[in-house]
Amino acid sequence: MPAWMKWQKQFLPERFERFARVMFNKQDADAGIEALKNWYAKIGAPVTLSExxxxxxxxxxxxxxxxxxxxxxxxxxxxxxxxxxxxxxxxx
Missing domain, CATH: 1.10.286 (GTP Cyclohydrolase I; Chain A, domain 1)
Structure with a gap:
């Protein structure tokens, strides 16, 4: 999902900025996506296809x-x- 989010944010930047603020208290979309990746890793979920x-x-x-x-x-x-x-x- 993070790879899709990075692609999709170019079309809906405000939606991904809101996601970052609401879900992770981050100020920009990239920081929110990175926080999501870190959360997935923390719970043991694969973040990449290779994982x-x-x-x-x-x-x-x-x-x-x-x-x-x-x-x-x-x-x-x-x-x-x-x-x-x-x-x-x-x-x-």
């Missing part, structure tokens, strides 16, 4: 599957294959 035992070689398959899900939601304009690939690469 979740998902190898980089699986990214093309994941892109196809996630794009299909985006199609079921009618969200392929926002969730293009390139966007999904970028987020997954950033989540390694």
């Amino acid at each position: 979740g035992q998902i190898p980089e070689i699986d990214i093309p398959m994941l892109v196809d599957k996630l794009f299909a899900v985006a199609g079921m939601w009618g969200a392929t304009q926002l969730y293009t294959k390139d966007m999904i690939r970028t987020v997954l690469q950033n989540a390694l």
Whole structure:
């Protein structure tokens, strides 16, 4: 989720700034995302794909599957294959 948040904040910066303030008492979106990553690590949740035992070689398959899900939601304009690939690469 942090990799998606870093990508999405460019479109809704005020929403992610509010998230940072309300959830973690941080003043900007990046600090809030970092605090979320730290909280995930604290509770033992994987923060990256590699921490979740998902190898980089699986990214093309994941892109196809996630794009299909985006199609079921009618969200392929926002969730293009390139966007999904970028987020997954950033989540390694």
